[in-house]
Amino acid sequence: MSTADNRLTEQVRPDGPASRRLFDLQVALERLASLTGFVLLSVLLIPNLFVQSPAAVALQVLFLAFVLLGLRHWTVPVLLVFCGVDLFFFEPFSRDRNPPLQSVVPCVVVILMLVAASRLHGLRLASRQKLNRSFRLVKQEISQAATGEVSDVLPKTLGRLLRTFIAVAMTVTLCVVASRFILGTLPNLRNGIIADLSDQETSLYIWPGPVLLIVLLLMWIAISEGAWRLQTPGQSRLYARSQTLKLLFSDLRMIARRRIKQDRRKMQERLREERTQARQQPKPETVDGDDEPQRWL
Amino acid sequence: MTSRGRWLALIALAGAFLGILRGQPTLALMSLSVLVWLLMEWMTFLWRAGFEASRLRFERSVNGNSSPTGYLWAGRDVEIEVRVSAATGSIGSLLLVRDVLPENLRLTTPTDNDNRPAQSSPDRNPEDASNEILVSTSCRSLQFRYRAAACAAGNVRLPGFRLVVSDPNGFFRRDLFAECPQTFRVFPACATQVDLRPVVKRVNSLPQHGIHRLQRSGMGSELLELREYAVGDPPKSIAWKVSARRDKLMTRQYESEVPVRIQLFVDGSIGTRTGGFGHRLLDQMSWVAASVARGAVSVGDPVGAMLFDERGMTRVPPVSGEKGYYRILEALSDFSVNPEPVVDRLTPKMLEMAASVCNERFPELLDPRYNQIPFTIFPLLPFARRRFERRLQLAAVMASLYSLSAEQHVRLIYDDNLMALYLQTFLTQSGMAWIEPVVAVRGRGFNDGLHRMQMLTDALSHAVVRARDNEVFVVMADLLECSRGISHLMPALRMTLARHHRVAVVCPSPTFFRPRSQPVVPANASAEALLIAAEQIRVQEQARLLQRELRRIGAAVSFSGEFHAVRMVMSEIDLARSGRLAGAGGRRS
Secondary structure, three states: OOHHHHHHHOOOOOOOOEOHHHHHHHHHHHHHHHHHHHHHHHHHHHHHOOOOOOOHHHHHHHHHHHHHHOOOOOOHHHHHHHHHHHHHHHOOOOOOOOOOHHHHHHHHHHHHHHHHHHHHHHHHHHHOOOHHHHHHHHHHHHHHHHOOOOOOHHHHHHHHHHHHHHHHHHHHHHHHHHHHHHHHHOOOOOHHHHHHHEEOOOOEEOOOOHHHHHHHHHHHHHHHHHHHHOOOHHHHHHHHHHHHHHHHHHHHHHHHHHHHHHHHHHHHHHHHHHHHHHHHOOOOOOOOOOOOOOOOO | OOHHHHHHHHHHHHHHHHHHHHOOHHHHHHHHHHHHHHHHHHHHHHHHHHHHHHHEEEEEEEOOEOOOEEEEEEOOEEEEEEEEEEOOOOEOOOEEEEEOOOOOEEEEOHHHHOOOOHHHOOOOOHHHHOOEEEEOOOEOEEEEEEEEEEOOOEEEEEEEEEEEEEOOOOOOEEEEEEEEEEEEEEEOOOOOOOOOOOOOOOOOOOOOOOOOOOOOOOOOOOEEEEEEOOOOOOHHHEOHHHHHHHOOOEEEEEOOOOOOOEEEEEEOOHHHHEEOOOOOHHHHHHHHHHHHHHHHHHOOOOEEEEEEEOOEEEEEEEEOHHHHHHHHHHHHHHHHOOOOOOOOOOOHHHHHHHHHHHHHHOHHHHOOOOOOOOOOOOOOOHHHHHHHHHHHHHHHHHHHHOOOOHHHHHHHHHOHHHHHHHHHHHHHHOOOOEOOOOOOOOOOOOOOHHHHHHHHHHHHHHHHHHOOOOOEEEEEOOOHHHHHHHHHOHHHHHHHHHOOOEEEEEOOOOOOOOOOOOOOOOOOOOHHHHHHHHHHHHHHHHHHHHHHHHHHHOOEEEOOOOHHHHHHHHHHHHHHHHOOOOOHHHOOO
């Protein structure tokens, strides 16, 4: 069905089902937003990277190259490595286990950049469309809106995009805040701090994060249990079968191989008998000499 | 988790570890934040893949019909509309929904049936013709539609929907399959040309049984027209007075009042079923049979059929009218469904194809968490080990699908013949055509040449026993590939002609067109061109031989599954109706 037909038949009603056009536009807008966010956040980040390094400019240019490469390829781990290396070499040692509040903002910016790059790439893979098509689609919608063609798809999509952006920003902030809380409960293994944690009387280290471990364990159990209980009957059958097979594989393999050998032997004997019988019988008269022998598939 | 997610998690884990170890809180915070972000994405993904996906409801309507069974026509476009809704809550993103199409159904675009090229519209979106949709934002329900067409007569089973649940960042992905089966019987296509008949004869009333105004069939009492004498006209039909007045022989042509019974013989042996849907010789024969039946039924002639293959013979008694036509179509449709092929050897291609179909239809059964592989030391080489593991997984899926015992399950791993049997059955039941992975390519005419002749002889004999006078027997069989054994068929054909029936033989060719009479010249000196030319020469020679033999005894022949064959058969029916011995000029085709 052509796009023009879609416009007529797939108008999005307030409570109606969503259509391909709505999803396409959403993907296009989200990709463009991700692209913009990725580039802007990268540009914002570049001047603050490797500032104390003598080869700051070269490293920043290299980072920019990977950012540009990230528009087409998956370079998110490399970008994270760049940020990590910068912090690894130039961040001063701190006795405070809790990261300062000033470090929350750069972390949020870095992770937002990673989110934007990941979304850009993930949506490209999922939609299997080039970026040009997204540009064209958005341009088409805007030109339609400009010419006065009333369509509620664009405002709806923009609204959804805004909600997505807010949700992503809040999630990332929440992640950073949660990480800060977790870091506050974890021990710092640097000598001085470990000494603070040691019990002088018993000369044993005091582990400050048992609650965290228990929470993690409970989460793991809950998720695993949930995942197992969601499996289909076919998956359950297959799992039981594969477990049985794993236990009895060597025995069953031996039995199966022997039976295969027996079957082959029987087949060879039968073929031999048939050949012998065929030799003993007189040859049937052939009607056409050129015809090849009849053989079934 | 995808490899992207793993890489990111690994780097973040290393960063967090180093940050904590070296007392660098910002590094630790950033890396741990990435890990927490991944964890949150994973939990959201688990929720969506587990709960949301299992609560999706699918509804598919094919040409407005959402019942589990129905009818389709080969070659005609159908509009398929899919509606997806969530039983509770909403459908989250990203979710790819793909309607799994069997091999006998191909996607079409609106321009497929137009003369305009597909690229004529600059705004055309190729995704609009797709059978899949990417859900990029949460919604309560969604719908999409696409067009498809059945390639060949038989049946079409739409099994369900392939779902790919992933997070927007591409870190997690799970493939699922949702059952939504719909089975359709596909009627064969027929010629769309309005005028199938070369001679003017539009209306024909079917009299009651036993009531005929003339003793001889094919010659009515009502004068239709006078025309010039043509070779083959019976002398008694010459209008002497008019001929004397005009000084040239004139023939009276009467309106026929007795319907001509037509018997269609369709060969469904193994050789006619190999090839992709729409490219099988059987598809050509079904098209010719349906077209002939349409033309005959439209003027009130009863049409019957004898459908024969290795499984036996199916007889459809001659019936006229629309009901009879649809009975013929139903029989042809059922006959066109490929049976399970006979066991063949296991090939790597077959394994690949089965793995591909399994991945499409049963992705959850290939999940390594459930389909666990027992430990073995051998094979040691990585490629061989990968092949072996894939075979173990396939064996587990086959054992699970066909409820095999543990011993048979292990036998599947080590017994190639047993594995081939189950894979062939699986591929055929999944709607795959008889192409190389399903049946091995063998020499043409090698397998079933004589047997085909015997089956055809039996079918002709059966039909002659039940026939009345002056019937038309349309034999559609792949005789080209076994032309050297035509002598086996000759007695049956001679007997049929001796009983005053007319015989028209239609031999379909793999290229759909008649072998050319001009000398074949290779397009270039490449090996491929030479092979094509050699094949053409071989077919030409066989066609010439067969044509000479059949015409010698008075049967009409056509070597194609195209419109020419239909016209030839209709001419024979007209000759039978008019009582003439041959067409104008004395040539039969």
